[in-house]
Amino acid sequence: MKLKIYGGLSLTLEQVCSVLPEAVSLPPIRRGDLLRDVEEGVNVVGIIDGEFFQSMAVTPTEVLDALRTGMVVYGAGSMGALRAAELHEFGMVGCGRIFEQIRDNPYFLDDHLGVTFEDASSSHVSFPMVDFAATLEALVMTGSLDESSAERLYGVYASLHFAERGLARLAVHPALSREPRLMRAINLISANVVRQKELDGWELLHRIRDDLSKVVILNTTLNS
Template sequence: MHTIIYTGLSIPFNEAEKILPDATYLPPVKRGDILEILEKYDDIDIIGIIDGVFHQTPAVAHKEILKALKHDITVVGGASMGALRACELYPYGMIGVGNIFKDYKNEIIDSDDDVAVALDPDTLKPLSDSWINIKYNLEYATNDSIITHKQKDELLKIAKETYYPKRSFKYVIGKSNITNKDELLEYIKNKNFDIKYEDAKKTIEKIRKIKKY
């Protein structure tokens, strides 16, 4: 049985393979990709959607995922595009995983822009920071008294108003009026928390558990 997982951006292929070696890992999913693999393979048991293309080409369509579900294929999503589509399609059987999925479901976030990043098409490495990752890190900084709630709100507003390919901790903090910019940057560097990476791992771990049933 074939298990297909679209990622490479939130988590590198080599790290994903350490969690679940017996899967086929493909780059971020785009419009038409799932229809293509449904034509290519007739023994797919699970499709995992972690990363997807948002703006460079059309995003994966809901009807593609629904078609896979109608073929009795388990579809699991989390971390990025997967979390967004899982929030939209969990009533139809798609399985959502992780905190970002919960944030979409609970309407804490509501835009694909919240998880979007610019990427290097050759290496699949992110070239910007996602708004959701900035949000989680600033919440940690607030809880640890590095910044105030008012400063956090200012930074999140700047991040939200910044076009996603330009978003980075350094850019957003540099645009702000806070006085302890270097301290905050150092805190984030040392914290090294990546919510999309953590949710990507959870998504692959969930797929691994399903395969063992």
């Protein structure tokens, strides 16, 4: 069984291996990687992170071609969630909340997933919209932030280019400079960040682990 996981941003390569030690853990997927995986006879691929701005993105056609060979492809978190939402009807397995949001919302914007980074071993340079939105929702649900403030912050943050999104940039945005309550809310967000991409990445890893365990049990039963 050959298994590869493309991550490195939402989850570190070490985190991937903590759940799936047998997996080859790789940086964000880019165009051409799946073709190579097919040629190498890889059986299962999990896609969490993928390159958007830095390089050519893996295409839906590449994923479909891989699925046609019998490869099982999972997606969650970032690029994986996007491709799974597009291709779940063709057999790609989607996991996590972000996948569900993209699948169920035809107006979802791809740039809400985007982050900038130096390389897969570096920290995020920008803070993705999906994580920002998840943080706002959690704060509203706990009563720590009112809905009107959340909506205002969401609108301003969404207006930024994805490469410029970050709490430091938000804190100096001219639209918020005369609204002290929103400036205080930014500090609240900073202290209570929900990393939805990471949470969905963990869900993907555990889904693959559980599915592989079921295969092992089935094979053992058939061979007994």
